[in-house]
Amino acid sequence: MQKALILSTLLLLVAPCAAQSGPDAVPVKDITPQELFAGLSRMHVIDVNEADNYAFAHVPGAKLLDYDAITPEVLPADKSGALVFYCWSPECPAAGMAAESAVKLGYTDVRCMHAGITGWQDAGLPTEP
DSSP states (O other), X not given: OHHHHHHHHHHHHHOTTSOOOSTTOOOOEEOOHHHHHHHGGGEEEEEOSOHHHHHHOBOTTOEEOOTTXXXXXXXXXXXXXXXXXXXXXXXXXXXXXXXXXXXXXXXXXXXXXXXXXXXXXXXXXXXXX
16 A cells, blocks of 8 residues: 555656546647757747746746646647647646646647756756746
8 A cells, every 4th residue: 555655656746747547638748858959949838837937947938828827818829839838847747737738728739848947957958047
């Protein structure tokens, strides 16, 4: 029982961008900081951190949005374009929740940078203040 609880807790910590399971599952793909950097010009990047964290450092060109305010009005009109959501670190579930919201709105190429901005920085990639 204790092993199952520990495993469940670890899975929640390491997979906040993972889609739900079951009949309402949504297809959210994971993307590494390096993959995002390589395709940055072809993707819409959305930072769901708090405003002060965004002001401190964010992926170049990322748009700041509240994770719980994902609506068609704040997202690109093209629902087939690549959308990438990220938060502060792998422990933050906000990016996964925002990504799932986008899928439910009909977006078809939704990704989550599980590493967050801390993983981006750890990879030595550039940020904007």
